[in-house]
Amino acid sequence: MTPETIFGIHLVLGYVACLLCFRVYFWPRLSSMDSFAAQRVIATIHSFRFFGLVFILPGVVGPDLPASFATFAAYGDLATGVLALLALLATRVRPLFWTLAVAFNAVGTADLVLNYYHAVRAGLPAMAGQLGAIYAVPIIYVPALMITHIAAFYLLLRSQPKAAMAGDAVAF
Template sequence: MSPAVIFNIHLALGYVPWLLCFAAYVWPRLRSMEPAEAQRAIATLHSFRFFGLVFLIPGAVGPDLAPGFASFAAYGDFATGLLAMLALLLAARPAIFWPLVVAFNVVGVVDLAGDYYHGVVLDLPGHAGQLGATYAIPILYVPLLMITHVAAFYLLARARRRQLAAA
């Protein structure tokens, strides 16, 4: 099997265990929490996305990793992580917290969708070995990030519906 095929299998199967774990353990808990608490839990996970800057460190990735991929992934993760941290720091101020929750989720989804797009356009599977130490990020971490963004948007919509119903 070629490295590109293995990488694509890893990408696809990376979602399966996270979805199973999320459905069994995380989702029931998030749904039972107050909306702000659930969003804080999700923001806590995403606050670690500053780690995406590792794509810019020579030696952590190979010299032939497409620069367009590495830069977009690194700075998109960094921006998402900073917005998530700001949301956590300002959780006591709902007028600021909620827009930051929306912002880090929008920026995060755009980042991940852009990473997938760049990965296809720049043939990332064909250069998977250039990911070096960062190989685990798209395989293990990105699926959980995307799943939690979807959950965050669902929880935001649910909270909004409840507000409208109460009014």
């Protein structure tokens, strides 16, 4: 099998496994929470995205990892992680929390979509071995991140009972 085929199989199965895990273990709990609590959980998961800087760390990734992919992925993850951390720090100021929740989900989703674009354009699937120690990131972690972003947007857009919305507006 070619590296592109193996990478593609890994990526598809990564999404399948993450979706199954999310649906069985995470979604029932997240969907039963009020929006604020659910967004805090999602922000906590994304607060670790500072780890994406590893894409530009020599010795962890191969020297031939395309910079057009690595640099954008690293700094997009960093921006998303910082926004998620800021959201968590702003939980006592609800309007700021909600603004940051929307921001980290929008930036994070755009980052992942653009990373797929840059990876394909740079031919990353053919040289997936250049990912080195972080090969598991696009195969396992990225699907989990994308799924939680989709869940976050769904939860942001679903209608809330009036009592819950009123509670969010006054709780500090």
